[in-house]
Amino acid sequence: MYNSETFDEMFATEETPREPCRAFVERLGGVSIDELRNRQVAAELHLNNMGITFNVYGHEAGVEKVWPFDVLPRILGYDEWAEVEAGLKQRVTALNLFIDDIYNEQRVIKDGIVPEHLIQTASSYRPELRGFSPTNKAWCHISGVDLVRDRDGKFYVLEDNLRCPSGVSYVLENREIMKRTFSTIFQGMAVTPVDQYPEQLLRTLLDCAPAGVDSPLAVVLTPGVYNSAYFEHTFLAQQMGVELVQGVDLTVVDDYVYMRTTRGLQRVDVIYRRIDDDFLDPECFREDSVLGVRGLMRACRAGNVTLANAPGTGVADDKAVYAYVPDIIRYYLSEEPILANVPTFVCSDEKQREHVLANLKDLVVKPTNESGGYGIVLGPRATDQELAACADRIRANPREHIAQPMLDLSTAPTLTADGLEPRHVDLRPFVLAGKEVYVMPGGLTRVALVRGSMIVNSSQGGGSKDTWVLRDPSGTDTWKAMAPSA
Amino acid sequence: MLSRVAESVFWMSRYVERAENVARFIDVNDNLTLGEGVDLSEQWAPLVYTTGDQELFTKLYGEPQRESVLRFLAFDPRNPNSIFSCIAAARENARSVRESITVPMWEQINKYYLLVQSSLQNARFVAEPSPFCDLVKHASHTLVGTTDATMSHNEAWHFSRIGRLLERADKTSRILDVQYFHLLPNVQDVGSTLDVVRWSALLKSASALTMYRRVHGRITPDRVAEFLLLDRDFPRSMRFCVMRAQDSINEITGSRPGTFSCRSEQQAGRLRSEMDYTAVDDVVQQGMHEYIDGFQDRLNEIGAALQKDFFTLDTDAETQHQTQSQRMLR
Structure with missing residues (x-):
């Protein structure tokens, strides 16, 4: 008998599904465990054939692993998602204002909201960027906010992940696999699509190009094939139709960034960089970095290239600064936070x-x-x-x-050797902030495949699930309203 | 396109073509030794010469035997030109440019790699190499077909074609070189069964037998050499490969026909026109081995020139000029 000891994403009690999952559970009733296993095998074969992998550190270089995928989706109702979405928009908007303030006027410090020493001592704070403000004041263009659901079903923000969060490619691939291997269960279900993410990402990047550039050129900057998220870097570049570059492909001349092509140098305006601040520019940060580009920070500060995310955004990602985010939201937006923080004790106090x-x-x-x-x-x-x-x-x-x-992490039914069992899950939605803020419907659901475990990381026995956000029953879908303008 | 991407696409194709040719060599040689009734160990030695790795082979295995040659050519990771090594390298190259090739191409090359990898443990391979060789050839053809059918015939596609054709030209020349030398003592016995069988095998190793028959009918050594060297239409002939490679370089540079704008284009054009005006008698007179030796040197020069012209830019020298023109382009 299926029985979760905490909040379960699918079942309110042993017998009754949660309201948003009712239609799905009815359908699932007609599918045997053997059939589920067949689908699971088909999904794994597809992942293997497509080389959808991540690299494991600490093993021999270049060891790729297929990330386990569970065929049972995690389902969110329209209303519960609408609240999360509003909360994420609010949070990322406030964090962008906060970072811009920190590197410029520092009103938030002067007004006594965030202690100055906390900022000064944050290792992710970059004094080199004082006085800098990126296009549209967008610092964290891409965030992957980690949410968990406690015993009472309430969402909490665990981390904001403002520095190169990964996982979005798996969201898109998971949906694809789900449709491929489980089309029967998909038919007739009203699920919000996720496919518009690459378009939205490209739009966000181009919207934030340096002022005065007519048709900006964007690239994705990767540390290379041995990075754990390399698959995702190629995936995003491919989906957006932009070049995937490595540090060696770029050069800086007179504070402008160029890439080396078969026809000579070509100017680059926007870089979606998947390299940490420390390695971006050996001239500015770590001297021993071979991944970055010499002079990149000069070009960035001169406003000749946009880096997404901007360097220095990590200051808002510091876990001690995290404790102040509810106050930061109140301070900049004069609103009450929609999403709760986990109560946090800051040890420097x-x-x-x-x-x-x-x-x-x-x-x-x-x-x-x-x-x-x-x-x-x-x-x-x-x-x-x-x-x-x-x-x-x-x-x-x-x-x-x-x-x-x-905290307790909520559970979701997961296919195991012993049939369907509750396994702990979290949720990482992706938020884009350029001229406007866009939230991908749903996000990455990671699942701890080991019974009782709360560790969902792919490197430590985690897997993932497709995440369904059900469409608005009233028929006015937000995702349609978000369609890109011409 | 990015220079690094151009180089990776070039090598990806080159390695795939190399693997396919190794499979062809194995397949035909195995076929040839069947039914001979006696120990034909000495028949496996030329195979190692064909791939040009005899030094490494001797170091690792000593005298060539059927089993050791098969393992060395198909699966040995210590041999950089084994089928396994080639496909692993092709996949690594593809992986580093995964965003520039199409999804079906990547899927095919990944499946190709998984296929070869899963065959490493195949106990039947030594006894029966042919099914594996067929799979390799099919996987290569599927990849080439997928590339042609799903990728824009843009700069990257042309670099991939150049890589494939230069490799193919080199391999056809090698097999012709080795087999011609090997078969020559028998040239006087024209008409004897073994002779025709082995000349046919040479054509088969380049999948050329059917097309040869349609063009020349009966098998004679000179016509076989001519077909593999100089045929204008057969896609594995050395001349065909050089012609099409030059076409692709032309497409990339945009030079008018009969002109050149870089070293690689010049050298490819020169080699092509020489072959256009060469007859097989000239080659035989000069000596097949000498001609092929020279041909391979020329291919290497084209490869080195491509490297310099497109893959490793001398950016310091170029920077000023290029940045100026780029600003104006905007």
Whole structure:
């Protein structure tokens, strides 16, 4: 019997589906487990044939793995999604205003909303960019905000991921595979399409080209074939029809960026870069970087090339700054935040630190400048020794730690060796911000395939699911209203 | 297009063509040794010469034997020209330009790689190499067809065609060189069964037998040489390959016919016109081996010139001029 111990994305009780999933569960009733397994095998074969892979670090260079795909979709109702979408737009709008302010007037600091020392000590803060403001004041053109759903079914923002978030290619591929391998279950279901993302991304990039460029040229900059997200880089470049370049393909002359073509040098106006700040420009950041382009930052500061995301956006992605995002939203937009933050204790604050140290066993401790689940200590599951070591690290380096209560992740039915079982999932929607803000319907649902595990990362036993946002029952779809203008 | 992409597309095609030719060599040679009744180990040695890797082979295996030659040519990752190595390299090249080739092309090359990889463990290969060779040839043809049918015939497509044709010209010349030398002592016994069988095998290794028959009918050594060297219409003949490669270079540069704007274009054009006005008797008189040696050198020169003309730009020297013209283009 299917039984989740927390909020389940498909079933309200053992027997009854959640309202948005009713039609799907009815259809699923006519499909045997064996049939599901056949579809699963077909999906995996397709992934393998298409070489839809990610690279695993820490193994031999170039080891590609197919990312496990689960054939059962995660379904979101129209209304519940509408609220998430509004919340994401609000959040990204406020974060863009915040970053622009931080590198210019710093009103938010002067008005006492965010402590100055927090910004000064954020390792992702780039003082080189003081006084800089990108086209349309768009700093984070592309964000992949991580959301989780707690026991009560409420969404919380876990991380904002403003620096090269990946995963969107899997959203598009998952939908494709779903249609290919499970067309019968798709027929007649009113699911919002996701296919317009590449078009929206290209539009966002071109909208943010340097002023005065008539027909701007955009490229995707990748660290190369051994990067874990290389598949995605090629996918996005291909879908947008732009060149996928590596650092060696670019050169900077008189503060303009050019790519080396078979017909000589050609100017580049917008770079969707999938290289971290540190490696962008050996002249400005890490000198030993062979991935970047010498002089790129000069070109960027001179306003001759747009980098997406802009360098320095990571300052709003610092986990200690994260704690202030609700205040940041109130400050810039005079609105109450629509999406909740996970309550966060900032260890650089003495009072909060004492609380954290006293309650370590019940909290999750995270380093402020890491992503991808690295360096996290789960209090309730840690040994005494691990907790003691963690406490030492916090005392030695309070600025670099935050703590949060342990959340439950919602579950969704997943095909396992023992039939359908609840597995924990999260959700990473993708938000584009150029002239306007666009939210892709749904996003990437990652699933922890190991029973009870809450670790959804692909490198650590996670898989993914297609994410369905059901269409507006009243028939006025937001995605149609969002169609690109001429 | 990006220079790096042009180079990768060129090599991708080149490696695929190389793998296909190795499969052809194996297939025909195996076919030839069947039914001979005696140990024909010595028949496997020329195969290693054909691919030009005899030094490496001797180092790894010593005397050529059927099994070792088969493994070396098909699957040995230590041999950079084995079918496995070639397809792995082709796929790596394709992977680095995945955004510039079409989805069906990528799917085909990826499946091709998975096919070869899954055959590594195939115990039946040594006993029966032919089914595997067929699969390789088909996979190559499917890729070429997919490329022609799904990719715009743009600059990238032309670079891919040049890569394929230069490789094919080189391989046809090699097999002709080795087999001609090998078969020559028998030239006097025209009409004897074995002779015709082996000359036919030479044509078959280039899938040329049917087309040869239609053009020349009976098999004679000179006509076979002529067909593989100088036929104007047969897609695996050396001349055909050079002609079409030059066409593609022309398309890329946009030079008027009979003119050239870079070294590679000049050299390809020169080689082509020489072949246009060459008769097989001239070649025989000069000596087949000497002619082919010279031909291969010329191909290498074209390859090196392509590298310099398109793949590695001397940007420092060019920068000023190019940035000026680009600004004006805007």
